[in-house]
Amino acid sequence: MTRVNRDTVVAILLLVGCGVLLNASFDIREPDYGQLSPATWPRVIVGVITLLSLIYLVQSIRRGVPEEPAEKVTRGLGEWMAHWRNVFFVFALFFAYLFVLPWLGMLVGGVAFVFLLLNALGGWSPDRLALHAAIAAVSVGGMWSIFTFGLGVLLPRGEWFGWF
Helix, strand or coil: CCCCCHHHHHHHHHHHHHHHHHHHHCCCCCCCCCCCCCCHHHHHHHHHHHHHHHHHHHHHHHHCCCCCCCCCCCCCHHHHHHHCHHHHHHHHHHHHHHHHHHHHHHHHHHHHHHHHHHHHHHCCCHHHHHHHHHHHHHHHHHHHHHHHHHCCCCCCECCCCCCC
16 A cells, blocks of 8 residues: 655645635625726635645655654653644634734734734844844835735724724
């Protein structure tokens, strides 16, 4: 029996998910007036994700099945938690961002979230603080500006910073 590596299974599941999302995009109601279909951007995004998933599938098939280690190492709960601490921290920080979103708003909360995440994962050294602050302000501020002014999307405004 031929074994399949984990990445191949994940790539196939991603492609199935893309198929489900693409199929769901055909249920988006078409407006009666002449305008770009509301389903266009979701289909473009699903198309890009599908292309990336196909590349992932090809790479995983080329890589093949990794050899099994001679003996499996069993870890305790503490080692397992230490190994996955960044993942847990990212999820906790994201849920904290969602929690404070009504008070801080999209712009201020997003900049704070990206700044804290970059510092937590990249280090809290003084020279990196300025770089992380600039990256957070430019990336989140740029996206906020595009959506607010360019696309006219109403993003959440905070109670404390209502003008953003």
